[in-house]
Each structure stands twice: as structure tokens, then as C-alpha cells.
Amino acid sequence: MLCPVCHKAQASEKVEKIVDGRFIEGHVCRDCYIKALSMDKREYYYMFVTLPDKACPVCGRTFGEFSESLLLGCPHCYKTFEQELLPLVDSIQAK
Ligand SMILES: [Zn+2]
Ligand SMILES: [Zn+2]
Known part of the structure; x- marks a missing residue:
């Protein structure tokens, strides 16, 4: 890396x-x-x-891990990755 x-x-x-x-x-x-x-x-x-x-300060999941599995580790992840999630959610919805 x-x-x-x-x-x-x-x-x-x-x-x-x-x-x-x-x-x-x-x-x-x-x-x-x-x-x-x-x-x-x-x-x-x-x-x-x-x-x-x-990484999420609550569960420790990193954005890299999230983007591979598309699973959030805990409710706080959404807040942690909010800015990164927005374009991702757009691209998922566009399909
Ligand atoms: Zn350096
Ligand atoms: Zn989390």
C-alpha cells in the first residue's frame, strides 16, 4: 500500500x-x-x-473493509463514513 x-x-x-x-x-x-x-x-x-x-472509532471497521463487503460494522459507521458513503449510495441507486 x-x-x-x-x-x-x-x-x-x-x-x-x-x-x-x-x-x-x-x-x-x-x-x-x-x-x-x-x-x-x-x-x-x-x-x-x-x-x-x-476507521470507525466505535467498531474499528475501516472504509476499505466497508467498501469490500458493503456492510457497516455498527450504527456509528454511517456517521464516520457519511461523506464517503454519499457517492457510493448514488452509484448503487443508479444501477
Ligand atoms: Zn508518506
Ligand atoms: Zn462502526
Whole structure:
């Protein structure tokens, strides 16, 4: 998997942080990992909450998993993936 932040290197590092009570994790390359360590929580939040592999803070399901199975793990997933779901729902309804 390519680093979703810089799109230049393999995402080999896992970063995890709790920001405002939400557990946020992502996979990034070594350079971005080092950057993430020195980020304040707001920067971190924007960096990882906008990633395609963002995860539901309640059940931990990632958007990648969801898009493969099209099953939500819990009611909170809908809220978590709301923005990503909208175009998906449109394309499902269009069929
Ligand atoms: Zn990177
Ligand atoms: Zn969930």
C-alpha cells in the first residue's frame, strides 16, 4: 500500500493516537510517520480523518473493509463514513 499522505513511499508504519476521545489510526510511510509524531492533535486529526482507510472509532471497521463487503460494522459507521458513503449510495441507486 502506498502512503496515502505523500503517495511517494510504502506505508510501512502504523500511527495511532486518541484525539478528542476518538481513536484515530492510519498507515503511512516512514517520513510521514516521523512528521505525524511531532504534529499537534488538530493537524493529526485532519491528516488521518481524511484518509481513505479511516476507521470507525466505535467498531474499528475501516472504509476499505466497508467498501469490500458493503456492510457497516455498527450504527456509528454511517456517521464516520457519511461523506464517503454519499457517492457510493448514488452509484448503487443508479444501477
Ligand atoms: Zn508518506
Ligand atoms: Zn462502526
